[in-house]
Amino acid sequence: MRILGVDPGLRRTGFGVIELDRGQVRYIASGAIVVPADQPMSERLRTILANLREVVRQYEPDISALEKVFVNTNPASTLLLGQARGTAMCALADAGLAVHEYTALQIKKSVVGTGRATKHQVQTMVQHLLRLNGLPPPDPADALACAICHAHTGQLSERVLAIDAQTGATVNLPRHRKTLRRGRVIGHG
DSSP states (O other): OOOEEOOSSSSEEEEEEEEETTTTTEEEEEEEEEOOOOOOHHHHHHHHHHHHHHHHHHHOOEEEEEEOEEEEEEOHHHHHHHHHHHHEEEHHHHHOEEEEEEEEHHHHHHHTOTTOOHHHHHHHHHHHHHHSSSSOOOOHHHHHHHHHHHHHHHHHHHHHHHHHHHHHHHHEEEETTTEETTTEEEEOO
């Protein structure tokens, strides 16, 4: 399965493509869409849309993963980032890809083992997990980490659903404090 991870940004949108084969992840490609700051907002968003469509066309992913955005101290910046994220989501959905969303905390925890990991720690683990020759730049590293997070999370979800389907039993996931019943995930506080 080929996974496209996207780290949305209005100045730089990172992308990373990995291949998941029998539990192993393999690097395919990564980069950043650099958006000129002097363009009107509509042109900036169009740049993100057109370039993500080209990434999808070129690398033909099967599924996508996108980083969720939370409100930060500057509401105007959050709104602008949300527009870039919405544009990225539309590009992925328009290409027929399922879009899975993960928070920065989920991504860091999945890749590094702690939700408080620094950018450098994420870059280092992405380099290690994908056996890259050098440290990837921050935006592509974040996108690759998002794809790796989906590879880890998606595999676990598929295994749990397979067990549940075979046995008809309730499967407890105490580490994530969730219980899977009849194919639905139900949160516990």
